[in-house]
Amino acid sequence: MRLSFKLRWPMPFCLGLGLTLFSLPSLAEDAGTLYNTPYDVAQGERYFERQCSRCHGFDAKGNDETGAPDLTGRLNRASTDTGIFNIVRNGVPGTAMLPVDANLPDAQVWQVVAYIGSLRYDPSLVDLxxxxxxxxxxxxxxxxxxxxxxxxxxxxxxxxxxxxxxxxxxxxxxxxxxxxxxxxVAPRWWTLRITGADGVTREGFRMGEDSFSVRIMDNDTNLWHFPKNDIQDMERIEQSTMxxxxxxxxxxxxxxxxxxxxxxxxxxx
Ligand code: HEC
Ligand code: HEC
Missing domain, CATH: 1.10.760.10 (Cytochrome c-like domain)
Structure with missing residues (x-):
């Protein structure tokens, strides 16, 4: 299968060697552009894999089970690098998204931000x-x-x-x-094939499940509710219906x- 398209990545912001960490601009936005080289992205990725992937996934595409969102597209809570920096630094209060270790240097947080930035790309630069x-x-x-x-x-x-x-x-x-x-295939789209108390087998997407019952939606978008005690047989099909x-x-x-x-x-x- 062939798919050819050209990608042009934005050039990383380059700084003259004369500028050292001692003359770091004080504005957070400017600091971000300092830690945006391919090296920083790679360092950020290493940190991400160690500290963030267990919730957000190794591919940063999120995880239904942990509720951690996909970070590869547009984010809900931040539209700028500084916004992402603040989320990583401070966490999202009241959620599983905790702040990073308070001793972690800003530079390392920026490397994580650079890594997250590298996951998104400008669709207008893609030639399909x-x-x-x-x-x-x-x-x-x-x-x-x-x-x-x-x-x-x-x-x-x-x-x-x-x-x-x-x-x-x-x-x-x-x-x-x-x-x-x-x-x-995400679990949401697995098919359950259930034989209920009436002996009839029905199949559909798993819409919900608790200790006592399972709900499925069949191909005609009918919802079926099965008390677990009544289930004679249940099969889980992890393939796509597509x-x-x-x-x-x-x-x-x-x-x-x-x-x-x-x-x-x-x-x-
Ligand atoms: C214990 C699980 C967990 C870990 C570990 C974790 N996150 Fe999160 N993260 C979440 C959850 C849950 C949310 C959604 C919070 C909300 O907005 O309700 C979130 C949200 C975010 C967001 C905002 C996404 C958006 O769409 O606005 C960013 C950015 C983020 N996390 C980055 C990171 C980074 C970087 C790390 C590692 C330093 C990390 N997370 C570690 C669970 C986690
Ligand atoms: C019989 C129903 C059915 C038909 C017809 C169908 N799909 Fe799907 N599609 C699904 C289901 C269910 C999923 C989710 C499971 C999976 O990932 O395969 C899916 C997933 C997808 C995804 C991935 C979505 C994501 O968020 O990652 C894309 C893209 C997609 N379909 C496009 C198409 C296109 C284009 C066509 C027509 C050529 C098509 N589908 C026809 C049922 C269908």
Missing amino acids: PGDADAGVAVFRGKGDCDSCHMVNGRGGRLGPDLSRVGENNRPEELLDALVDPHDD PSYDGTLSEGELDDLVAYLFTLRREDN
């Missing part, structure tokens, strides 16, 4: 082979994607809402989702879909 308008047509037409997926309030509910899927996914990840959907489009759509159509999906991001972006 596909055509987004043609992609919409495939999405609603031949691909029939909207029977399962909603975009901006239009479409089905049998898959995740894709209105902002371009924010947190790189083009190659979007293509992967289309050709290899069974890879890494088919692979490798082969059923042409490379050109896949490129067009990727180009379209990549444009899907919050309106005010």
